[in-house]
Amino acid sequence: QERDAAYFRSRVAEACGYLSAAVYELQLLSAEPAVEGTNYDSGLWDHVKHSVEEERWEQVASAAVIYVEDKIRRWAGNPQMNDGAKLYGQPLMAQVLRAGGRLALGAQASETEGWRNLGIGLVAAVGNVDRHGIQERADVRQYAIGVLGVASLILTQIKHDHPAVAPS
DSSP states (O other), X not given: XXXXXXXXXXXXXXXXXXXXXXXXXXXXXXXOOOOOGGGSOHHHHHHHHHHHHTTOHHHHHHHHHHHHHHHHHHHTTOOBOTTSOBOOXXXXXXXXXXXXXXXXXXXXXHHHHHHHHHHHHIIIIIIHHHXXXXXXXXXXXXXXXXXXXXXXXXXXXXHHHOTTTSOO
16 A cells, blocks of 8 residues: 555656646746847837836836937937927927938838838827826737837838938
8 A cells, every 4th residue: 555655646746747847838938028129229228128127118118209209309410490499209200201301211202201100100199198198008018019119110210221320
């Protein structure tokens, strides 16, 4: 009987080992992947990485838009409105990303208009919402990562099309 009990204990221990391994594997599969800084514009990443590392997702989107707007303003030579006031937000993007603008993007008119609209959309849709209040939403991580992607895309394209003004 002792031999049977020992055999039973060894089988239970082995089964527990398999169950522990399965639980560990499921945890690995269900864990959210880490956000890698190498996937984004390096300057943008430097600006938001502390918020990302500390999982302060509600701050990432506004920080990304602020960074993009600041970089674009600087790269465009700090353009001003007709009254000499600082150009920001939608008017900034509309002016510098338009056809013939300081940072116009795209090889065809429709591409240039698309990039301009994307820049305006980033500051209007995302910037206005996230700079004027903290969003509380269930998908805040996914949202923040999406905003990082759009922000990085715009910066990367400007650096590609205007390397003299916006060095990598």
